[in-house]
Amino acid sequence: MSNIHIENLNVWFGEHEERVDAVKGATFDVPSGASFGLVGESGSGKSTILRAMVGLVPTWSGNMSVGELELGKKRPKAFYKDVQMVFQDPYASLHPRHSVDQMLGETLSLHGFKDIDNRIMQLLDDVGLGPAFRFRYPHQLSGGQRQRVAIARALAPKPTVILLDEPTSALDVSVQAEVLNLLADLREEHKLTYLMVSHNLAVVAHMCDATAVMKNGEIVEVMTVEDMRAMKPKHPYTKHLLDSSFGYRPDAEQSA
Amino acid sequence: MSPLLDVENLRVTFPTRQGEFEAVRGVSFTLGKERLGIVGESGSGKSLTGRAILRLIRKPGRVEADKMELNGRDLLSMNKKQMQGVRGQEISMVMQDPKFSLNPVMTIANQIMEIYRFHTGASKKSAYAKGIEMLEAVSIRDPERVMKSYPHEMSGGMGQRIMIAMMLVTEPKILIADEPTSALDVSVQTQVMSIIDRLVRDRGMGLIFISHDLNLVSSFCDRVLIMYAGRVVEVLDAGKLHDAKHPYTRGLLGSLPRIDDPKTRLEVLQRDAKWREAPSVSGRI
Ligand SMILES: Nc1ncnc2c1ncn2[C@@H]1O[C@H](COP(=O)(O)OP(=O)(O)O)[C@@H](O)[C@H]1O
Ligand SMILES: Nc1ncnc2c1ncn2[C@@H]1O[C@H](COP(=O)(O)OP(=O)(O)O)[C@@H](O)[C@H]1O
Ligand SMILES: [Mg+2]
Ligand SMILES: [Mg+2]
Numbered sequence: 001m002s003n004i005h006i007e008n009l010n011v012w013f014g015e016h017e018e019r020v021d022a023v024k025g026a027t028f029d030v031p032s033g034a035s036f037g038l039v040g041e042s043g044s045g046k047s048t049i050l051r052a053m054v055g056l057v058p059t060w061s062g063n064m065s066v067g068e069l070e071l072g073k074k075r076p077k078a079f080y081k082d083v084q085m086v087f088q089d090p091y092a093s094l095h096p097r098h099s100v101d102q103m104l105g106e107t108l109s110l111h112g113f114k115d116i117d118n119r120i121m122q123l124l125d126d127v128g129l130g131p132a133f134r135f136r137y138p139h140q141l142s143g144g145q146r147q148r149v150a151i152a153r154a155l156a157p158k159p160t161v162i163l164l165d166e167p168t169s170a171l172d173v174s175v176q177a178e179v180l181n182l183l184a185d186l187r188e189e190h191k192l193t194y195l196m197v198s199h200n201l202a203v204v205a206h207m208c209d210a211t212a213v214m215k216n217g218e219i220v221e222v223m224t225v226e227d228m229r230a231m232k233p234k235h236p237y238t239k240h241l242l243d244s245s246f247g248y249r250p251d252a253e254q255s256a
Numbered sequence: 257m258s259p260l261l262d263v264e265n266l267r268v269t270f271p272t273r274q275g276e277f278e279a280v281r282g283v284s285f286t287l288g289k290e291r292l293g294i295v296g297e298s299g300s301g302k303s304l305t306g307r308a309i310l311r312l313i314r315k316p317g318r319v320e321a322d323k324m325e326l327n328g329r330d331l332l333s334m335n336k337k338q339m340q341g342v343r344g345q346e347i348s349m350v351m352q353d354p355k356f357s358l359n360p361v362m363t364i365a366n367q368i369m370e371i372y373r374f375h376t377g378a379s380k381k382s383a384y385a386k387g388i389e390m391l392e393a394v395s396i397r398d399p400e401r402v403m404k405s406y407p408h409e410m411s412g413g414m415g416q417r418i419m420i421a422m423m424l425v426t427e428p429k430i431l432i433a434d435e436p437t438s439a440l441d442v443s444v445q446t447q448v449m450s451i452i453d454r455l456v457r458d459r460g461m462g463l464i465f466i467s468h469d470l471n472l473v474s475s476f477c478d479r480v481l482i483m484y485a486g487r488v489v490e491v492l493d494a495g496k497l498h499d500a501k502h503p504y505t506r507g508l509l510g511s512l513p514r515i516d517d518p519k520t521r522l523e524v525l526q527r528d529a530k531w532r533e534a535p536s537v538s539g540r541i
Contacts, residue, residue, distance in 0.1 A: 177511035206513035247475030
């Protein structure tokens with residue numbers, strides 16, 4: 001089990017006049033075993049936080065830690081076992097010419113697992129795909145099935161933390177329901193900590209105990225799910241997001 | 257009153273290696289001066305239905321119908337030239353991503369003016385004035401600057417508003433909007449929706465609003481067709497979406513997480529083979 005601690009995180013791209021400050025002074029905490037959301041519109045810096053955590057963006061300042069580990073310039077090998085990521089577009093994140101078996105097998109051997117055969121069968125079972133899917137290729141899978149494979153791959157190294165970047169945004173609502181149910185079950189079963197990016201407040205309200213609302217690289221407020229359900233936002237931007245999630249209201253326009 | 261559009265038993269078919277694939281299977285509806293929503297999951301045939309009305313289905317795909325009339329005129333028997341007159345002039349279509357619908361190497365001014373002049377034969381000067389007027393109508397603050405720009409210089413929300421301006425410059429009677437806001441952030445989505453709302457209301461147009469978003473459609477439209485596997489499984493007054501009877505519609509609603517109605521597990525849709533085979537429900541009135 002691992003908690004996540006992010007304090008005064010700044011992330012930028014480029015230098016001098018070219019510099020883009022993608023994340024500015026972000027601070028939040030995710031208790032071990034909890035599920036925490038990051039919402040906000042596109043370009044607000046949500047993915048950048050996840051990418052900085054896993055070491056994909058070197059230009060950052062502030063403090064980040066996962067469990068006991070204080071994150072620095074380099075991540076120790078154990079980090080890449082402990083922290084896994086799932087992306088929005090399962091098609092882009094799965095190698096088109098690798099079968100499910102190859103994909104899971106490679107991840108497992110990379111992390112030094114023995115008994116790979118049994119682990120692959122177990123993983124497929126964990127994500128609700130039968131053995132029949134083992135030798136399929138990505139193009140032979142539906143969007144929801146592909147996302148299940150991506151989740152199986154994330155589970156393979158037995159992580160304690162999973163970073164989810166819009167994991168259901170590309171899926172139909174009925175398939176989204178299946179994947180969200182699966183993610184909820186897996187969190188409970190494997191005692192996982194989730195940090196989940198979404199632009200959909202209802203999804204985050206369903207999945208997370210608390211959520212940070214981002215705008216222009218800044219966290220404008222951290223809200224518990226109770227406050228969200230009670231429609232008690234502190235920031236006008238959050239109010240606007242909440243209002244919009246109930247469909248179209250002709251008078252909602254002014255608050256934009 | 258006779259409807260603007262009358263569609264009966266519309267079918268869209270594609271030949272494939274496995275035989276004929278009927279993607280739209282007998283859809284019927286009328287459209288008056290109203291907002292008609294079409295909802296359903298991806299692949300259910302929503303976009304093809306919209307495109308078939310404008311006969312935008314490429315060969316070897318086929319469009320067939322017992323009836324497809326615009327103000328009593330048969331759309332299926334029109335020749336190419338007549339159809340071009342209908343497109344953009346009488347029926348316009350706005351699609352999900354403006355990037356694919358706007359010409360990247362032409363300024364916004366040239367694109368709007370070209371459309372307007374093609375349909376009205378107006379002078380350059382009056383076409384420019386009309387363009388400015390339309391950009392203002394879609395709440396673009398500095399229309400002169402926007403007229404001079406190229407599509408890539410515009411944000412997604414701006415691009416979509418420009419598309420709408422362009423599609424409405426000829427004052428069509430019918431607008432087909434295919435997921436017009438699905439690629440936009442919620443804040444911009446609300447703005448674009450309210451622009452469509454106002455234009456449809458002020459100009460007395462008929463709107464076909466295609467979306468996968470049940471909440472959006474039921475809050476925006478008057479009537480909704482729910483599509484499944486190329487057929488309409490249910491027709492509802494939009495305000496009554498939550499009284500839906502068909503298990504597919506009910507399943508879709510149940511699978512949505514709701515802020516105001518927490519549940520520990522989301523409902524999982526159990527598809528029934530019978531839904532596919534049941535005849536399409538008519539949306540003609
Ligand atoms: N590799 C990069 N180079 C330059 N700018 C970037 C890069 N990645 C992201 N950005 C910028 O950082 C900001 C935040 O992006 P992102 O975190 O992807 O937003 P979100 O996930 O909330 O949509 C945006 O302005 C984006 O253009
Ligand atoms: N040119 C084509 N050839 C064959 N099948 C097609 C073609 N265009 C669309 N389809 C199929 O028709 C079905 C309906 O497509 P569409 O109307 O785009 O669905 P949606 O409801 O998502 O808008 C889908 O199964 C799609 O794969
Ligand atoms: Mg992102
Ligand atoms: Mg479509």
